[in-house]
Amino acid sequence: MREAALKPGALSSRGALRAVGATILVLVFAGLCGRVLNFPLNRDENLFVTVSAMSTFDNLYTVLGYNHLPYLPWLLGAIYRVTGSVHYLLVGRLLVLAAWLVAILGLRSIARQQAAGAAVFWAATSLLIGNILLLGSPGTMVTNNFLPIPAAIWAFRFLLKGMDEAAPKPVSCAVAGVLVSVAVGLKANYIFLAPLFAAATVLAPLKRPLTQRLLRQCLALAIGGILGALPILMLVASGPQTFFAHTLRYFTEMQAIYWSVSTEPKVTSLAQKLLLAESVWASGASLLVLAGLFVLPALQLARAERPGGRLVLGWPVWLAAALSLCGIIVAFVPTPSFPQYFVPPIPFLLIGLILLRAPTRQDNPEAADAILVALGLVALLCSATRLAPGLVDFVRPGNWRSITIHDEMRGMSRRAGVREGELGVTLTPVLALEAGLKVPPQFAAGQFVYRVADYLPADDRPYYTTTSPTRLQEFLNASPPATIVISGEEDIEEPFEHYARRHGYVEFTGSRPEGPRLFRRAISTAAVNADPAP
Structure with a gap:
C-alpha cells in the first residue's frame, strides 16, 4: 500500500483531492x-457596536454603561478610529x-x-x-x-x-x-x-x-x-466600584431581578x-x-x-x-x-x-x-x-443587511433634514449611528441598562448614566429630542413612539413599512445640539 501511495498517479490523485477540498472550504x-x-441586526449588537463607536479607555463604565470586560469595545473602537468608517x-x-x-x-x-x-x-x-x-x-x-x-x-x-x-x-x-x-x-x-x-x-x-x-x-x-x-x-x-457595579453586580443583581419579573420566554x-x-x-x-x-x-x-x-x-x-x-x-x-x-x-x-x-x-x-x-x-x-x-x-453586496441598513437610515436622515452629529434618542442606537446621529450616553448600551435601571440599588445609582422606563417621560420633557429612532421590533420602544406621536413629530420610513422609523421635529439649532438632561 505504501508503494502504491508513492506512485505518480497516486500522488496526482491525492493532489487533486486536496484541490477539491480546498475549493470546498473556499x-x-x-x-x-x-x-x-447579511444577518439581521440583533439587540445585542446595539450594546457592542455603539459602545465601541463611542469608547475611550476610561468611559466604558463611567459613561456608556457597558457591562462586559472591555477588550471588544477597545478593539472595535480602535478600528473605527483608524478607518474613519461610518x-x-x-x-x-x-x-x-x-x-x-x-x-x-x-x-x-x-x-x-x-x-x-x-x-x-x-x-x-x-x-x-x-x-x-x-x-x-x-x-x-x-x-x-x-x-x-x-x-x-x-x-x-x-x-x-x-x-x-x-x-x-x-x-x-x-x-x-x-x-x-x-x-x-x-x-x-x-x-x-x-x-x-x-x-x-x-x-x-x-x-x-x-x-x-x-x-x-x-x-x-x-x-x-x-x-x-x-x-x-x-x-x-x-474605579473599582464603577467597574464592579457595571459587570459583576449588573449580572448577579439587576439582571437577575429583571428576568425574574420579565414575561419573555426564558430557560431557567x-x-x-x-x-x-x-x-x-x-x-x-x-x-x-x-x-x-x-x-x-x-x-x-x-x-x-x-x-x-x-x-x-x-x-x-x-x-x-x-x-x-x-x-x-x-x-x-x-x-x-x-x-x-x-x-x-x-x-x-x-x-x-x-x-x-x-x-x-x-x-x-x-x-x-x-x-x-x-x-x-x-x-x-x-x-x-x-x-x-x-x-x-x-456575490450580491448591494443586498447585505450590513449595508442596506446604513443606506436606509442615511436616506431617512437626509429626507428628515438631520445634520451630522445631532442627538438621536433611541433604544436601537446602531440605527442612530448609521443615520449619522449622535447617541446620548444614556442610550449607548441600548436597552440593557435602561431596562434594569429601575432596579438599581441606591448605592449603585451614582455609577450609572441612564434613565429608566418609569422616568422616561420626565427625561424627554426636560429636553425634547430633535430625533427619535425606533426599530419597530421591540415592545420596549413603544413609549418612545407614543411620545413622538403625541408631540407632533414627523415620521419617516425606509423602503420597508415594518422596518426602522425616524421621528423628527423642527426645533432650533441650539436645542438640536443640546445634551438631554441626565
Whole structure:
C-alpha cells in the first residue's frame, strides 16, 4: 500500500483531492461571509457596536454603561478610529469574519505542529463552519460570543510550542498567557482557561524537572497573563466600584431581578438547561465532533496488527478534555440560559479531534482520514440550508443587511433634514449611528441598562448614566429630542413612539413599512445640539 501511495498517479490523485477540498472550504467560507454580512441586526449588537463607536479607555463604565470586560469595545473602537468608517455594522461584521479566519488558521497551525495531516484540518474546519449554533447569532453578530475562540485556539497553539518535549520555550508560554487574558478580556466566561493552562505548565511534561516547569513554563505563562490583563487591571484600579457595579453586580443583581419579573420566554431550571444543551451539543456538527472523538481512539485500539495495543494520550489531549469539560460546566452557570452560553467547549473539542488524530497518523491512516472527511461532509451537508443562501448573498453586496441598513437610515436622515452629529434618542442606537446621529450616553448600551435601571440599588445609582422606563417621560420633557429612532421590533420602544406621536413629530420610513422609523421635529439649532438632561 505504501508503494502504491508513492506512485505518480497516486500522488496526482491525492493532489487533486486536496484541490477539491480546498475549493470546498473556499466556497463554504464565502457562504459564511455572505451569511454574516447579511444577518439581521440583533439587540445585542446595539450594546457592542455603539459602545465601541463611542469608547475611550476610561468611559466604558463611567459613561456608556457597558457591562462586559472591555477588550471588544477597545478593539472595535480602535478600528473605527483608524478607518474613519461610518459603516458601523459592516465594519463590526468584518471583524467577526476576521475572527473566523484567524480561528481556522489556528486549527491549521495546530494540525501542522502535531503532524496530524490535512484531512483532520479539513474536517475540523468543516465542523467549525458547519456548526449550526455558530451559524446563528453567536457566530454572525458583532458580540463577544465568537471573538474569544481564535484567541483561545492560538493560546493552546503557543502553549504546545512553549511546552515542547525537546525544551521549554518561555516566550511562547508568555504569548499563550497573553492570549488567555485576551480571551477572558473579551468574554469573562473563558476565565477557566487561566487555571487549567497554569496547571498544565506545572504538571507536564512529567519527565521535565519541576524547577524548569515552574520557572520556564508556569512563570512565563503568568507573566504573559499579567501583561495581557494589565489594561483591565489599570481600569479596575482607577474605579473599582464603577467597574464592579457595571459587570459583576449588573449580572448577579439587576439582571437577575429583571428576568425574574420579565414575561419573555426564558430557560431557567436545570431541566430546561439540559434540554437546551441537548439541542446544541447532541445534534449537527457538535454531535459529529463527539463521534470523531470516540472513533479515532477506537481505530487505534482495534488495529489488526496490534489487537492488544493501548492508546497513549499525551498532556495536550488531557488539557483539551479538561477545557472542554470546564466549558460545558460554565455553560450551565448563567440564569436564564441562552444558546450562546454553550459555545465555550466547541473550540477545545475540535482541538481534541486534531490531537487524537496525531498519534494514529501511521496507524490505518486511510480509514481515519475517510471517517474524518465523512464527518466534515455531513456537517457541511447539515448546514447547507444556511451556507448556500449565504453564498448567493456573498456575490450580491448591494443586498447585505450590513449595508442596506446604513443606506436606509442615511436616506431617512437626509429626507428628515438631520445634520451630522445631532442627538438621536433611541433604544436601537446602531440605527442612530448609521443615520449619522449622535447617541446620548444614556442610550449607548441600548436597552440593557435602561431596562434594569429601575432596579438599581441606591448605592449603585451614582455609577450609572441612564434613565429608566418609569422616568422616561420626565427625561424627554426636560429636553425634547430633535430625533427619535425606533426599530419597530421591540415592545420596549413603544413609549418612545407614543411620545413622538403625541408631540407632533414627523415620521419617516425606509423602503420597508415594518422596518426602522425616524421621528423628527423642527426645533432650533441650539436645542438640536443640546445634551438631554441626565
